Amino acid sequence: MSRVGVITFPGTLDDTDAARAVRYAGAEPVALWHGDADLRGVDAVVVPGGFSYGDYLRAGAIARFAPVMGEVVTAARAGMPVLGICNGFQILCEAGLLPGALVRNAGLHFVCRDQRLRVERTSTAWTGDYAAGAEIVIPVKNMDGRFAAASSTVDELEGEGRVVFRYVDGNPNGSLGDIAGICSADGRIVGLMPHPEHAIDALTGPGVDGLAMFTSVLGKVLT
């Protein structure tokens, strides 16, 4: 069985949800502790959402220095699939694994809503199980979710097809180009603000559209 690591920092909130999603997808979730420079032999890593270190200084700015993140950066550069959700996306940007930054929402409020997204790229480690152009609904919930980057960076992301998810039917936070999620050049590292781990069971979420992110990495990458 594939082993997928889920990191817990002080202030991480969605680690149990991410672990549950990994389990629903048919893999074994492995708890990774921020203070241990050890990935415990996992095949992929999820950096879950929350407010690591209380978002002090800047969301993700302190977490990137955690011992475990050194290992994540090394493994990711060697091709290990890494998924950053919400605060995890912010941490991956701070760690330099993904370009750009996530800044305060345009409306200046925390926004929690069921958000429609378009899957713009399926050739990544985490989106292979979606149909190209599919529209999915998964929750977005954050205070600092507005994707910002230099226009040259945005042009590069768009030009190389590295925008993975785009907001449709309304942009909840003023993100440039309605960008909800992006990936690394090799498509192994994906970061997104919405929360696929909250859309794996119609009982507790808006539907099951998020589950495919977790099955994608198992079916097409880790087997």
Place this chain on the structure above:
Amino acid sequence: MTATVHVDSVTHAASTPDVPQPYRELGLKDDEYTRIREILGRRPTDAELAMYSVMWSEHCSYKSSKVHLSYFGQTTTDEMRASMLAGIGENAGVVDIGDGWAVTFKVESHNHPSYVEPYQGAATGVGGIVRDILAMGARPLAVMDPLRFGAADHPDTRRVLPGVVAGVGGYGNCLGLPNIGGEVVFDPSYQGNPLVNALCVGAMRVEDLHLAHASGTGNKVILFGARTGLDGIGGVSVLASDTFAASDSAEGGSGRKKLPSVQVGDPFTEKVLIECCLELFGAGLVVGIQDLGGAGLSCATSELASAGDGGMHVELDRVPLRAKGMTPAEILSSESQERMCAVVRPSDVDAFMRVCAKWDVTATEIGEVTDGDRLVITWHGETVLDVPPRTVAHEGPVYERPVERPTDQDALLADLPDTLPRPSTSDELRAEILRMAGSPNLASRRWVTEQYDRYVRGGTVLAQPSDAGMIRIDEATGRGVAVSCDCNGRFVRLDPYVGTQLALAEAYRNVAVSGARPVAVTNCLNFGSPEDPGVMWQFQQAVRGLADGCAALGIPVTGGNVSFYNQTGATAILPTPVVGVLGVIEDVRTRIRTGIGDSGDELFLLGETRDELAGSEWAHVVHGHLGGRPPAVDLAAEQRLGELLRAARVSAAHDLSDGGLAQALVEACLISGRGAEVTLPGDPFVALFSESSARVLVAVPPTEAAAFTALCQEQNQPTHRLGTVTEDNALLHIDGLTDLPLDQLRTTWEATLPALFG
């Protein structure tokens, strides 16, 4: 650093009996001060005076409410107590919900701080109730917030509401607790005194229940969490008591409020503290635990010692501080947030400290349990406090405040709504349905609830705008709980006894409508000044109504909170006893959704509709009228409804309350995004806007309709077939009256709060 601090020791106090002391400024009455001197046989030290004054405040001692609250105990039968593992007097009530699970829930007020500083007041309200739940040994699982503000269009409401909502969200979201419901109510009586109540629900295995007892001589007292600073000193005595100083001034109206320092919260510290505590509980390292909330260390040490079987010695100079030069009295009174106090066996101290170190939580041994019956606090070796702890925590003053039915009560009851002009033509009825749907108390709460995380932890089955919030407790079995809290303060103003029972009935119904079985009650009793005999009458009637109602329903009150001195100037708020009901559902997959159901479903109205418009939202919105007798309460009918809903196969349901059937239909259609065709029973106006209790709108699949009506007949449930559910985004068609396109209804319903608060 501390050498310069002047210390008023016990020895010093004994030798200087005549030193004038600022007891009045600390909120103590002359006779209370005299009693302290009698208890101690000398004048109190500064530290003792600080501790007694804060612990004998209204907020901590319940001195005005105690004589009335005992009625809850008198009306609770052994049968009602059967599933109660902890009740009134503990940090929070605990109920056995089956399968070895215990659930704890409680609601508390943070009204006055939230008026002074809306964001921090609301945030620390959430933080405080979460620590209460944690202190029972439970993992906090969800929060909800009943909120009340002044007029929606008043300029100060624009200051208070956005701050309160951002504070509730900012703290709860960062803590990783889903917000699953609550209330937002506007009324001018809350203009200078908003109500910010915070509810938290948590769960644990039955054997993990922890109580706040300091037992076992030689056991260590460990303070852990945030450092202690100068914030919120005297918050409790100053905030929650005696703000009714305006009554002293002949003019009345312009109240002279003491403006205290409001505590500042740090949810990140609390999140880490939660995980740290749960690991400590799991490892069996805690004998007793108490959170530090109102009255800080004064409360924690005296309550732990008072409830235990020994005394306690605390070395106050060991408390880690974040301000220089703090006096013993200040350290005892500080309300710095995110702190807990634990009693730990000496052999477990090292392991305890290791867990705290893992979570980077500051932990300090500050004292130990002793074999005497005194609470002794020293400061660099000098004794600054030496008291019998029970006299501080459990044997405070008790007042029999004068109780008198207000002289205007009869005039209020006689001012019937019957003569108010009623809409009669279809155009008028249509216009009033729309006006009501967009009115501040009935409009969509989305602007508020979108600022709260409802998904975190993955256990939220129902949340706003559902009638009740529901969370899954056990992932394997699907066992879960539903919670709703409700109160219509106008009904309580008209008749506090019946009005409080109506609040109970509504919360009970909301839980029942979700498919859960109501099992326990909590409350947050928000009232005006207890020094006003009319307010005390409201309070007494409300307590009796709630207790008698709970006895009739057979479910116990497991805890609660009293908040007095809620006044705008010299005028009391609408009496607002918020009632929270907890229900159990064996498998959350069987929950009933709030909404209109699926296309083709048959719609039924359960319950009897009478011409009951007194105190209604219609009278309030359309005529600004409040008078007459509130709707009749029928708790047996509420029970029957609950039983029916748990036995029947329905696809959706929605409780009828504020705004009556008209609002229930509008909301149900909009929540589901589906239209309906209905025929109203009887007089269309009464059918649409009456607020008769014990009524529910249900949708039943056509294949189940015959069985459903048979079941209703068998259970003597009054039932009226209203019509059918139509297509997605169609019309709300009311036969012979009007067609309301859902798009138009949605715009009306959703535009109000964003337009007011951006």
